[in-house]
Amino acid sequence: MAGARRAAVVGIGQTEFSKNSGRSELRLAAEAVRAAIADAGLTPADIDGTVTFTQDTNDELALARAVGIEEIRWASRTPFGGGGASATVEHAAAAVLSGMANAVVVYRAFNERSGHRFGQPKEQVTSPAYNFYFPYGLDAPTKIYALWFQRYMHVYGLTNADFGLYSVVARRHAATNPNAWFHGRPITLADHQNSRWIVEPILRLLDCCQESDGGVALVVTTEERARDLRQKLVTIEAATQSNLIGGDVMFNYYHPDIARFPEAEHSARTLYQQTGLSPDDIDVALLYENFSPIVFYLLEAYGFCGPGEARDFIADGNIGLDGKIPVNTHGGLLGEAYIHGVNNILEAVRQLRGTAANQVPDARRVLAATGRSAVILGTE
Amino acid sequence: MPRVIHPVPDRDDAFFWEAVRAGRLVARECSACGRIAHPPAPMCAACGGGEWVERELSGRGTVHSWIVSRHPSQPDDAPRIVVLVDLAEGVRLVSNLREIDPADVRNGMAVTVFFDEVDGCWLPQFRPQRAAAGQAGGA
Ligand SMILES: [Zn+2]
Numbered sequence A: 001m002a003g004a005r006r007a008a009v010v011g012i013g014q015t016e017f018s019k020n021s022g023r024s025e026l027r028l029a030a031e032a033v034r035a036a037i038a039d040a041g042l043t044p045a046d047i048d049g050t051v052t053f054t055q056d057t058n059d060e061l062a063l064a065r066a067v068g069i070e071e072i073r074w075a076s077r078t079p080f081g082g083g084g085a086s087a088t089v090e091h092a093a094a095a096v097l098s099g100m101a102n103a104v105v106v107y108r109a110f111n112e113r114s115g116h117r118f119g120q121p122k123e124q125v126t127s128p129a130y131n132f133y134f135p136y137g138l139d140a141p142t143k144i145y146a147l148w149f150q151r152y153m154h155v156y157g158l159t160n161a162d163f164g165l166y167s168v169v170a171r172r173h174a175a176t177n178p179n180a181w182f183h184g185r186p187i188t189l190a191d192h193q194n195s196r197w198i199v200e201p202i203l204r205l206l207d208c209c210q211e212s213d214g215g216v217a218l219v220v221t222t223e224e225r226a227r228d229l230r231q232k233l234v235t236i237e238a239a240t241q242s243n244l245i246g247g248d249v250m251f252n253y254y255h256p257d258i259a260r261f262p263e264a265e266h267s268a269r270t271l272y273q274q275t276g277l278s279p280d281d282i283d284v285a286l287l288y289e290n291f292s293p294i295v296f297y298l299l300e301a302y303g304f305c306g307p308g309e310a311r312d313f314i315a316d317g318n319i320g321l322d323g324k325i326p327v328n329t330h331g332g333l334l335g336e337a338y339i340h341g342v343n344n345i346l347e348a349v350r351q352l353r354g355t356a357a358n359q360v361p362d363a364r365r366v367l368a369a370t371g372r373s374a375v376i377l378g379t380e
Numbered sequence B: 001m002p003r004v005i006h007p008v009p010d011r012d013d014a015f016f017w018e019a020v021r022a023g024r025l026v027a028r029e030c031s032a033c034g035r036i037a038h039p040p041a042p043m044c045a046a047c048g049g050g051e052w053v054e055r056e057l058s059g060r061g062t063v064h065s066w067i068v069s070r071h072p073s074q075p076d077d078a079p080r081i082v083v084l085v086d087l088a089e090g091v092r093l094v095s096n097l098r099e100i101d102p103a104d105v106r107n108g109m110a111v112t113v114f115f116d117e118v119d120g121c122w123l124p125q126f127r128p129q130r131a132a133a134g135q136a137g138g139a
Helices: A025-040 A060-067 A087-097 A141-156 A160-175 A189-194 A262-275 A293-301 A310-315 A342-353 B014-021
Strands: A007-014 A049-053 A074-078 A104-111 A197-199 A213-222 A235-241 A284-287 A365-369 A373-378 B026-030 B052-056 B060-069 B080-087 B092-097 B110-118 B121-128
Touching (some): A025 A060, A049 A060, A087 A235, A141 A293, A141 B060, A141 B080, A160 A189, A160 A293, A262 A365, A262 A373, A284 A293, A293 A310, A342 A365, A342 A373, B014 B026, B014 B052, B014 B121
Parallel strands (some): A284 A365
Antiparallel strands (some): A007 A213
């Protein structure tokens, strides 16, 4: 998008991340949104757009009533759960760059531990699309994803201990992030290998993201308006989604090579083309990891290493804070919290402002990617 | 016996489950261009056709990937091996692999379909393909 008008993230806000928030999901959303608006130096009346997930339970008008947003001119939602986490920023940018809205708040808030838990096995088929999976015992995200991770392990010769290499890094980063649920609690590879099997022989407990309660929000407006606001400028350099024919959000079994992640490869190509950047230009990568193997797929899809090289790349220290490409500097969804990936975008903003708990010196280009949506944020 | 979540067929996939109850593994092929759609779709993505012919599949294939599925909160339920099978016809489908110890499962091993009623639900299941002699295999 070089030369084009850009949108900017001007405010971020969140609640604490916990296992039992003790309050409603709407209350969490309202707190996070209020905090993000205040962080931007705006008032609720300045907000005229909202973006959240289709899965979010918080109604736009209920949120507006709680927060004091007077008129919503743009309300949109992103599909595919966490896969749409970075697409929220794409929606918000589209809204403000088109003039359809002046200032958009992105929010995601839930009691995903104390309330409805995503990871629980399903009890019944709720869509015909599940007919070809649930009856065979593929009834929970761990198992559903593990069936493609096993192919990756087979093709590249990995064992579960290799995935633990990432978990150790995530928990090391979380250990020094006061916001993280696992603050002060690093793990060793032995801890990982001693954690119980969730899906044998692919995933152990410490390969899985947390279940968390909490809310996060961010405010997006145009770069021109952002320059008049109080925070250091953080621009949206590029944002995209990739949802390919033949793909599936969770049951992504039908691409010819499921040891790769074609949706992420497409997103990477789009972002690098739009920005003229290459993997070497990215200073920090926030990679959505519902399960540790996804980091391996995304490192390869975004070209930080070649196909099948992620294990050695991680083992050689490349994703640590002083590595070639620091990954999930806040501890990721394993270490910080599982706010469905939107907490990763907040971390991207903090890295660019220079206010992260585990600050990477002079971070100027930060990638926040899920499997099927991604943004590159930047600063001057 | 494992607890099975029963499929709830709709107009686009009822044919598959009816065939399974009759001991046949089938897919729908576009009557205009011959493309197979699995999982089933209401329209052919290649040509826009909406007419289908049922094609009986060989039921022979290889293991593309596999996991052991346990029910975390009902540990008494028997674990099941879930497999992603590459069928000879180029169709990939999810099923279970039976009559084998998880320690002996290998990617790429040859498997053959059979049909079984599990927890009141007729499902296509797979077992290792055996050398010429021995079981006839299939139902
Ligand atoms: Zn056709």
